[in-house]
Amino acid sequence: MSRFRPDFHDEASVRLDGVSLSYERTGEVLSEIDLKLASGSFTFLTGPSGAGKSSLLKLLYLAHAPDRGVVRLFGRATHDLKRQQLSALRRRIGVVFQEFRLLSHLTAAENVALPLRVAGRKASSYRQEVTDLLRWVGLGERMDAPIPSLSGGEQQRVAIARALINKPDLVIADEPTGNVDEEMGRRILRLLAELNRRAGTTVLIATHDLGLIREFDAPVLRLTNGMLVKDVEYGGAA
Amino acid sequence: MSKETPLLPISDAREAALYFVVGALCFLAALAALVSRGTYTAAEAWSAQVEGEITVILEDADRRSADALAGQIEGLAGVVEARVLTREELETLLEPSFGPGGMPEGLPLPLLIAVLSDPETDVSDEITALAATAGLDAEVSAHSGYARDVRRALSVLRLVALGAVALLAATAIAVIAFATHAALLARRDIVDVLHLSGAEDKFIAGLFERRFWVLALKAGAVGALLALMVTALIVFSGGAQGETAAQLLPQLSLDFVDLIILTLTPVLAGLSSRMAAHITVMQSLKGTL
Numbered sequence: 056m057s058r059f060r061p062d063f064h065d066e067a068s069v070r071l072d073g074v075s076l077s078y079e080r081t082g083e084v085l086s087e088i089d090l091k092l093a094s095g096s097f098t099f100l101t102g103p104s105g106a107g108k109s110s111l112l113k114l115l116y117l118a119h120a121p122d123r124g125v126v127r128l129f130g131r132a133t134h135d136l137k138r139q140q141l142s143a144l145r146r147r148i149g150v151v152f153q154e155f156r157l158l159s160h161l162t163a164a165e166n167v168a169l170p171l172r173v174a175g176r177k178a179s180s181y182r183q184e185v186t187d188l189l190r191w192v193g194l195g196e197r198m199d200a201p202i203p204s205l206s207g208g209e210q211q212r213v214a215i216a217r218a219l220i221n222k223p224d225l226v227i228a229d230e231p232t233g234n235v236d237e238e239m240g241r242r243i244l245r246l247l248a249e250l251n252r253r254a255g256t257t258v259l260i261a262t263h264d265l266g267l268i269r270e271f272d273a274p275v276l277r278l279t280n281g282m283l284v285k286d287v288e289y290g291g292a293a
Numbered sequence: 294m295s296k297e298t299p300l301l302p303i304s305d306a307r308e309a310a311l312y313f314v315v316g317a318l319c320f321l322a323a324l325a326a327l328v329s330r331g332t333y334t335a336a337e338a339w340s341a342q343v344e345g346e347i348t349v350i351l352e353d354a355d356r357r358s359a360d361a362l363a364g365q366i367e368g369l370a371g372v373v374e375a376r377v378l379t380r381e382e383l384e385t386l387l388e389p390s391f392g393p394g395g396m397p398e399g400l401p402l403p404l405l406i407a408v409l410s411d412p413e414t415d416v417s418d419e420i421t422a423l424a425a426t427a428g429l430d431a432e433v434s435a436h437s438g439y440a441r442d443v444r445r446a447l448s449v450l451r452l453v454a455l456g457a458v459a460l461l462a463a464t465a466i467a468v469i470a471f472a473t474h475a476a477l478l479a480r481r482d483i484v485d486v487l488h489l490s491g492a493e494d495k496f497i498a499g500l501f502e503r504r505f506w507v508l509a510l511k512a513g514a515v516g517a518l519l520a521l522m523v524t525a526l527i528v529f530s531g532g533a534q535g536e537t538a539a540q541l542l543p544q545l546s547l548d549f550v551d552l553i554i555l556t557l558t559p560v561l562a563g564l565s566s567r568m569a570a571h572i573t574v575m576q577s578l579k580g581t582l
Contacts, residue, residue, distance in 0.1 A: 116489060118485075118489070138493070138494060139493055142488070142491050142492065142493045142494075143491070145488070145489060145490070145491045146490075146491030150489050156482065156485070156486050156489075157486075158300070158483055158486060160298065160302040160303075161298050161300075162298070165297070165298055169300075169486070169487075169490050170490040170491060172297070172300070173487060173490045173491050173492040173496060174491065178297055217490075221491070
């Protein structure tokens with residue numbers, strides 16, 4: 056795997072300037088975060104539980120707005136965007152969660168197709184794309200399987216396929232290996248790395264699994280007590 | 294992926310209860326609308342019947358003078374017919390007071406002239422003047438006076454019935470709004486995933502709109518069908534038909550307009566539910582993801 060190049064493209068996919076975030080119950084969870092993720096970069100975000108990893112990711116996939124500072128995605132400040140514009144921006148972002156967040160009453164293929172349905176596309180127009188993507192994540196034979204019948208690893212791969220079906224510019228994964236065994240976790244991270252390498256998609260993965268991180272030659276951001284204390288640290292060579 | 298599964302899971306126990314509530318409200322609303330219309334129809338029919346009628350009561354007059362006055366009245370503009378009632382006709386009129394055995398012999402009865410005139414023309418004063426000229430002691434009673442009172446009373450009844458329809462419709466809308474809010478909370482996970490997938494609020498609102506549109510349409514159809522059955526039962530058992538006092542009751546007829554009301558009930562229920570769901574979802578999603 057080639058080494059990470061921080062400024063591979065001129066335009067940053069993600070840029071945070073002086074961003075802070077507080078919750079009413081817990082107080083400040085992120086403090087004065089400055090961050091830049093170049094377009095096409097592959098980055099890990101790590102830190103202990105409660106460090107603010109998920110909160111930082113929520114700012115990036117637009118689930119929260121910061122109390123202070125500016126979040127820019129694809130060169131655009133997000134704080135003054137209307138709801139419709141936020142929705143349009145979210146279509147450029149694929150999100151993978153630890154707990155998968157799949158719709159259990161839909162099949163694997165229907166879950167993958169969800170962003171396309173939301174975009175108003177007809178089933179006949181995306182059937183092949185969904186099939187190809189599910190094959191790529193190794194679930195070509197399980198397309199019509201109900202979600203509850205899938206294993207944790209399979210569900211996570213469905214979630215990854217759903218995050219990628221829109222060909223997003225940015226993929227954010229929040230502890231994607233948290234609910235799968237080590238081998239499946241490795242496979243999932245490799246899928247995301249392959250996506251980054253082949254499609255040039257910007258990938259940010261939050262994980263506390265340092266063992267897996269060391270297998271990838273990618274920069275690591277570390278959050279502690281809501282502060283980004285080390286913004287670039289290379290993992291061990293894969 | 295041959296047929297797309299709805300993004301909101303198919304109904305659960307809560308929806309069955311909602312189905313019942315909306316159905317019951319539609320049943321009551323349809324019935325109230327039919328009663329409102331029946332009241333109006335009864336008022337119109339009864340008023341049309343009595344408004345052109347005038348009764349002239351003659352005290353201490355003989356039959357010949359009464360016939361002469363009736364002839365003069367018939368000559369007035371707007372009068373269709375004027376005739377002195379026979380003793381048999383008077384007995385029929387008084388039968389509710391004296392019973393079928395008839396009136397006691399020798400009971401003095403006034404002479405009555407029944408006048409039928411154009412409802413638009415009030416000839417009461419002219420009849421009074423004619424009677425005075427003829428030297429007769431006449432009391433002229435135009436039925437339009439109490440027809441007006443009855444019409445007013447029936448208008449109030451009609452307003453009450455329409456108010457009941459409006460109240461039931463508002464209740465149905467409130468119930469749907471409440472149910473939508475509950476469903477939105479229950480399906481928060483789905484709503485979040487849809488938002489993260491780039492769905493706009495109106496897309497999510499559309500899912501709930503379709504759900505409650507179909508629910509209200511089905512429940513409304515059942516409610517309207519029940520209202521149709523109840524009305525048919527009343528109509529065909531003759532419950533609201535008959536003579537005299539019964540004519541003042543709402544006349545449920547199941548005519549074309551009634552069938553239109555029954556047909557529109559589920560459609561209006563569906564549209565109102567759709568609107569309630571749309572507003573509720575759009576309001577609720579403000580301030581979320």
